[in-house]
Amino acid sequence: MRGVRAAGKLSGHPPELPEADRTLMTNATDAAARPAEHAPINWVTTILFTALPLASLTVVPWYGFTHGYSLAAWMLALVSLWACGLAITAGYHRLWSHRTYSAHWSVRTVLMLFGTMALQNSILIWSSQHRTHHRFVDDWDKDPYSASRGFWFSHMGWILRDYPSGVNDFSNARDLERDPIVMFQHRFYVPLTIFMNVALPLLAGWAVGDVWGTFLLAGVLRLTINHHFTWFINSLAHMWGTQPYTDENSARDNPVMAFLTYGEGYHNFHHIFQNDYRNGVKWWQYDPTKWLIASLSWVGLAGNLKRVPELTIQRAQVAMQFKRVQQALEARRARVGDEHIERLKARVAEEYAAFRASVEQWSKVREQWVADRKQRLLQRWEETSFRLQLKQIEQGMRLQRRRLRAMSKASLA
Numbered sequence: 126m127r128g129v130r131a132a133g134k135l136s137g138h139p140p141e142l143p144e145a146d147r148t149l150m151t152n153a154t155d156a157a158a159r160p161a162e163h164a165p166i167n168w169v170t171t172i173l174f175t176a177l178p179l180a181s182l183t184v185v186p187w188y189g190f191t192h193g194y195s196l197a198a199w200m201l202a203l204v205s206l207w208a209c210g211l212a213i214t215a216g217y218h219r220l221w222s223h224r225t226y227s228a229h230w231s232v233r234t235v236l237m238l239f240g241t242m243a244l245q246n247s248i249l250i251w252s253s254q255h256r257t258h259h260r261f262v263d264d265w266d267k268d269p270y271s272a273s274r275g276f277w278f279s280h281m282g283w284i285l286r287d288y289p290s291g292v293n294d295f296s297n298a299r300d301l302e303r304d305p306i307v308m309f310q311h312r313f314y315v316p317l318t319i320f321m322n323v324a325l326p327l328l329a330g331w332a333v334g335d336v337w338g339t340f341l342l343a344g345v346l347r348l349t350i351n352h353h354f355t356w357f358i359n360s361l362a363h364m365w366g367t368q369p370y371t372d373e374n375s376a377r378d379n380p381v382m383a384f385l386t387y388g389e390g391y392h393n394f395h396h397i398f399q400n401d402y403r404n405g406v407k408w409w410q411y412d413p414t415k416w417l418i419a420s421l422s423w424v425g426l427a428g429n430l431k432r433v434p435e436l437t438i439q440r441a442q443v444a445m446q447f448k449r450v451q452q453a454l455e456a457r458r459a460r461v462g463d464e465h466i467e468r469l470k471a472r473v474a475e476e477y478a479a480f481r482a483s484v485e486q487w488s489k490v491r492e493q494w495v496a497d498r499k500q501r502l503l504q505r506w507e508e509t510s511f512r513l514q515l516k517q518i519e520q521g522m523r524l525q526r527r528r529l530r531a532m533s534k535a536s537l538a
């Protein structure tokens with residue numbers, strides 16, 4: 126929201142402009158307002174991250190036309206693409222950066238190895254930077270891949286130069302420094318990377334009788350796709366999509382992004398509830414990372430899966446709906462007239478107050494129930510009565526939410 130507000134002030138865009146467009150404008154405006162920064166170029170990453178996409182666009186198709194790729198090479202590419210992608214989302218991100226669950230050492234080792242293969246730096250560096258990103262999201266100087274510095278910077282520009290915002294500071298990752306698997310990878314990152322990205326594809330290629338085909342598809346092309354799909358989470362997932370839970374930062378929910386990033390595209394939810402092991406929190410939202418973690422917990426290889434209470438999530442959603450309706454009504458004030466708008470605003474505010482009262486009532490009943498259970502005084506009939514009370518309030522809340530949604534649709538139409 127910081128950025129959006131600034132855009133309104135700087136460029137004077139009308140409030141009716143879609144949220145997404147407004148943020149893009151913000152980035153452009155902010156970027157133009159700040160002088161270009163000429164931090165020293167990081168030659169290793171620049172050469173590598175230029176050569177990989179170039180080779181994927183030239184050598185990979187050329188080899189395909191002249192020699193052809195075996196089915197085994199394609200399969201290995203697909204399997205390694207998913208393994209590396211999920212190692213970043215389930216491992217680097219949801220396990221190590223946010224501690225949304227705990228995992229058996231065997232799972233952590235596999236996630237560490239395929240995360241190394243994704244070539245996105247060590248767990249320690251990645252997670253520490255990511256924690257900084259959450260803490261200072263959108264801040265020009267402190268967020269290492271701040272979306273307010275524009276698409277290019279947040280996508281990959283931040284990796285190609287040694288910006289002051291990207292300096293390593295592990296004071297926010299002391300827990301990771303105590304993790305032997307994390308520290309082993311950090312110490313032997315270069316040899317591990319070479320083994321996973323060069324030796325392993327060549328070895329696998331030799332095993333299936335298509336050495337260069339496998340190297341090009343499961344090595345070069347797979348790495349390029351892995352990189353850019355992950356980077357979309359820092360760039361596009363902060364620019365394109367909806368904000369159902371909060372507009373305090375630029376993060377967006379976007380099912381297209383979720384499809385490309387193993388569920389990480391529900392980034393608006395993630396930025397407000399980063400401790401939840403789910404990003405696609407609704408059961409129907411496409412989030413393979415969440416399904417993987419849940420499956421691991423079913424077979425006993427993961428535990429302590431953290432979930433934000435449903436009511437807290439609903440509260441955030443309804444607060445956003447309320448905010449939107451108020452803004453939309455305000456924008457129509459000139460057309461509809463003060464009196465009518467005030468009446469509508471009062472009705473919406475009433476509805477919102479009723480919802481908040483229900484939330485409070487629900488929490489109170491629930492608290493009483495839990496307290497009673499603790500004292501082991503609960504009779505069967507009492508339990509039924511608590512359940513019934515909670516059910517009734519929940520039903521009422523569902524209706525309240527539906528009414529608010531209808532109002533918001535009507536006022537936005």
Ligand SMILES: [Zn+2]
Pocket residue numbers: 258358359363376392396
């Ligand atoms: Zn983010």
Ligand SMILES: [Zn+2]
Pocket residue numbers: 218222223255259395399
């Ligand atoms: Zn995160």
